[in-house]
Amino acid sequence: MWNMKQLAYGALARRANQIKDELRQGVRKPYKEVIDVFQGDLHGAGMKPLTFVRQVLAACVYPPLINSNNLPLDVRQRAQKELGRCVGGSVGSYSAAAGIPEIVHSISEFIKRRDGGIPSHPENIYISPGSQWSISNILNVLVNREASPRTGVLIPVPCYNITVLSITQLGAVTVPYYLSEEQAWALQVEELQRALESAKGVCSPVALYVINPGNPAGYVQSQKSVQEVIRFAWEKRLFLLVDELYQDCVYGENCEFVSYKRTLSEMGPPFSGTVELASFHSVSKGFLGECGLRAGYVELVNLDPAVMKHIHTIFSKDSCAPVLGQIALDLMTDPPKPGDPSYPLYKQVGPENCTLVINSLPGFSCPPLEGGLFAFPRLNLTPKAVQKAKVTAEMQEDPDTFYCTRLLEEGGVFTSPGWEYGQKEGTYHIRFCIAAPQDIMEELLRRLSSFHMTFMKDFS
Amino acid sequence: MWNMKQLAYGALARRANQIKDELRQGVRKPYKEVIDVFQGDLHGAGMKPLTFVRQVLAACVYPPLINSNNLPLDVRQRAQKELGRCVGGSVGSYSAAAGIPEIVHSISEFIKRRDGGIPSHPENIYISPGSQWSISNILNVLVNREASPRTGVLIPVPCYNITVLSITQLGAVTVPYYLSEEQAWALQVEELQRALESAKGVCSPVALYVINPGNPAGYVQSQKSVQEVIRFAWEKRLFLLVDELYQDCVYGENCEFVSYKRTLSEMGPPFSGTVELASFHSVSKGFLGECGLRAGYVELVNLDPAVMKHIHTIFSKDSCAPVLGQIALDLMTDPPKPGDPSYPLYKQVGPENCTLVINSLPGFSCPPLEGGLFAFPRLNLTPKAVQKAKVTAEMQEDPDTFYCTRLLEEGGVFTSPGWEYGQKEGTYHIRFCIAAPQDIMEELLRRLSSFHMTFMKDFS
Numbered sequence: 001m002w003n004m005k006q007l008a009y010g011a012l013a014r015r016a017n018q019i020k021d022e023l024r025q026g027v028r029k030p031y032k033e034v035i036d037v038f039q040g041d042l043h044g045a046g047m048k049p050l051t052f053v054r055q056v057l058a059a060c061v062y063p064p065l066i067n068s069n070n071l072p073l074d075v076r077q078r079a080q081k082e083l084g085r086c087v088g089g090s091v092g093s094y095s096a097a098a099g100i101p102e103i104v105h106s107i108s109e110f111i112k113r114r115d116g117g118i119p120s121h122p123e124n125i126y127i128s129p130g131s132q133w134s135i136s137n138i139l140n141v142l143v144n145r146e147a148s149p150r151t152g153v154l155i156p157v158p159c160y161n162i163t164v165l166s167i168t169q170l171g172a173v174t175v176p177y178y179l180s181e182e183q184a185w186a187l188q189v190e191e192l193q194r195a196l197e198s199a200k201g202v203c204s205p206v207a208l209y210v211i212n213p214g215n216p217a218g219y220v221q222s223q224k225s226v227q228e229v230i231r232f233a234w235e236k237r238l239f240l241l242v243d244e245l246y247q248d249c250v251y252g253e254n255c256e257f258v259s260y261k262r263t264l265s266e267m268g269p270p271f272s273g274t275v276e277l278a279s280f281h282s283v284s285k286g287f288l289g290e291c292g293l294r295a296g297y298v299e300l301v302n303l304d305p306a307v308m309k310h311i312h313t314i315f316s317k318d319s320c321a322p323v324l325g326q327i328a329l330d331l332m333t334d335p336p337k338p339g340d341p342s343y344p345l346y347k348q349v350g351p352e353n354c355t356l357v358i359n360s361l362p363g364f365s366c367p368p369l370e371g372g373l374f375a376f377p378r379l380n381l382t383p384k385a386v387q388k389a390k391v392t393a394e395m396q397e398d399p400d401t402f403y404c405t406r407l408l409e410e411g412g413v414f415t416s417p418g419w420e421y422g423q424k425e426g427t428y429h430i431r432f433c434i435a436a437p438q439d440i441m442e443e444l445l446r447r448l449s450s451f452h453m454t455f456m457k458d459f460s
Numbered sequence: 461m462w463n464m465k466q467l468a469y470g471a472l473a474r475r476a477n478q479i480k481d482e483l484r485q486g487v488r489k490p491y492k493e494v495i496d497v498f499q500g501d502l503h504g505a506g507m508k509p510l511t512f513v514r515q516v517l518a519a520c521v522y523p524p525l526i527n528s529n530n531l532p533l534d535v536r537q538r539a540q541k542e543l544g545r546c547v548g549g550s551v552g553s554y555s556a557a558a559g560i561p562e563i564v565h566s567i568s569e570f571i572k573r574r575d576g577g578i579p580s581h582p583e584n585i586y587i588s589p590g591s592q593w594s595i596s597n598i599l600n601v602l603v604n605r606e607a608s609p610r611t612g613v614l615i616p617v618p619c620y621n622i623t624v625l626s627i628t629q630l631g632a633v634t635v636p637y638y639l640s641e642e643q644a645w646a647l648q649v650e651e652l653q654r655a656l657e658s659a660k661g662v663c664s665p666v667a668l669y670v671i672n673p674g675n676p677a678g679y680v681q682s683q684k685s686v687q688e689v690i691r692f693a694w695e696k697r698l699f700l701l702v703d704e705l706y707q708d709c710v711y712g713e714n715c716e717f718v719s720y721k722r723t724l725s726e727m728g729p730p731f732s733g734t735v736e737l738a739s740f741h742s743v744s745k746g747f748l749g750e751c752g753l754r755a756g757y758v759e760l761v762n763l764d765p766a767v768m769k770h771i772h773t774i775f776s777k778d779s780c781a782p783v784l785g786q787i788a789l790d791l792m793t794d795p796p797k798p799g800d801p802s803y804p805l806y807k808q809v810g811p812e813n814c815t816l817v818i819n820s821l822p823g824f825s826c827p828p829l830e831g832g833l834f835a836f837p838r839l840n841l842t843p844k845a846v847q848k849a850k851v852t853a854e855m856q857e858d859p860d861t862f863y864c865t866r867l868l869e870e871g872g873v874f875t876s877p878g879w880e881y882g883q884k885e886g887t888y889h890i891r892f893c894i895a896a897p898q899d900i901m902e903e904l905l906r907r908l909s910s911f912h913m914t915f916m917k918d919f920s
Binding site: 036039041042043044045046049054055057058059061062065068070086087088090091092093094095129130132133136145162165166169171288289290291292293294313314316317318319320321322323324325 | 496499501502503504505506509514515517518519521522525528530546547548550551552553554555589590592593596605622625626629631748749750751752753754773774776777778779780781782783784785
């Protein structure tokens, strides 16, 4: 089901870079620039950073700017406040291992507001250099390397592939549960049950990993669905690892993000006091899109104090998260208020058009996008295309890699093939980021349509 | 020998924070501020960041500054150049896993200049969020978790304790070799031999970890000593893990930093083509002191291509190092030249005075400091002091923690006890950072002297 060769990405990325070089050297292609929507990298895809965020960070980096009249007053005040929290007044010093205490506190206030007043405790929050880093480290605590049978972790299909890699690298076994594509990628408890049964004799599952809102598929779980998952985790004594990176990217009609933490708390006893939960968030996604700053956080719920101590040791090992990333987290969780000079203006790119265009293409189908940064449409390849892919030596076995490669070569659009995220046998998908600026998205959809029509004709 | 409880640090750090709070609230103490020389944190200890570095970073964070006449021309040009290397022209986008290619290249040029022209290949260099991160990840590759007997790693005593933690967390065994304090912390091959023998029946050593210049002890290895270590590694087929973080902090008379890479290359065959080597460096130490930016690099020599591929996968897992940290690495490895408007002025604090004062105190002894950021003087505690420490419930077993705690309480100086780094049974040390500004260093030495005299009187 999974195919952990990083080669396809490597090969595609290398080729994308080559093509970019060729274009710079004046080689003629049917396009002038490669549209790079492979990663969930908003700035890489052309989105502009928020001015307020960048002004505050610049003033923190170079404090004489705090006295400059060229920056808005609230920016300068905020920078002063942030520097006051840094050891020695410099972003160049280490912070506490869990993060700058005042910023950890401001994250807990953000969570409390988000969850309708349910308390969040700063001592349960750890800031890290990106969310993958904390996912790996929490997994490190959960996985017993010497256990026989091995430790198992239930993971969705499709799933963000780096998390899969983290699990297997620790010597644990992934136990896939399939999201129901036919029902807009719904997470069904019967399927969790089936997956758990399938692990018998293979491994001993200790954790259930969920992604909400989805990546690569753009679903948003209803609160009812979240409740079902929590009840399942409680019954089976599974630790809940919850990727909630896209909590600020929800745009589907009648969709709302409701956190696992909030739902767990609202469910009351016996669930609220027993189900162990780790929820991940970061500055890379959401309205900041600051991937390059490398900062995220995890909130831990219901963990045993002895385990918390162990987690503290692990987080201490790499000193601390980048201080500028920590400050960005503070700006994300405590942004300017209406009336402040820098009250941020931010418009999410409308994804509705995207689903419409994709579904208008023969052979493509995509449930309405509800949240997250990606489209993960299904690609009904003709037998001829599948056959052709299989005989193309380098690309054998991966017809969607074949499609992505040709889309890159001929259409100048850099996407990634579905197999990298897991998909049902015999189905094919592509993933691309939909958070590019409007004009780039329109150009992308034009190129995709035109390439796709030719491709389908060639292999009909 | 080691005592991996993180508690002493935890307890001392907590107490240091409490005392700082008390001082802020107006509680009267024999001092007005705590001098925090516990970590190798230059900015935390009051050093000012380099203006050029901060100006370039600020302009990269907030690009309108590039057009501002308030910044020197070379700063603006440099910022423009750095942004041109970022995907989408933003420090908020991901870079390649190994780092921004042009910066990796500039690191390789830096290494080549440092090593008198010996080539350094960009494909062997990986940028990471701090050096500990890459040490852990290289160890991850070297340690076979399922091996029986377990994998062993030779480590110096004293040793930076976080590295020890990384080794033991991976399930490997540390094999201590003692540096000779009597000979200014010299590394003796006979001692390596003894350590290796001692591992028989316990573990299977695969790697030898060395720290040069030293941390916590402030030695600098001669090239002859480096040659001996390389020859030993070659004979015993040990992978060399070389912490060279303090390569820019050498100030001892007749001392010179010569890298392991250079020495290995100059030794020629059979050594030069076979000994596997990983050398670590970072922006946290040296003349930048930018701990909070979290960026370092590792250069790998003579590794098998299959292993390099595995390392690439591991480094890909956490996306990339913080982009601003990467830019700081570029500024460190390719700084302004004489004649540039921003040619940096940087004065290393003279450590000579420090050794003099320490050695003038009864019961203290410290070989001349040659390099690195720390003093690690030996403390000859009276039997009475040792006894007192042992009966003080919280601090039992650690007389040097007892000393550090009282130094913090009574003298307002936050240092760390020798046991955290390993020391010969029955010897005691303290470690403190000597890279604070001159006036702070002078105050520190005054407080240390005065406290020490009282302490020795109390326990004579």
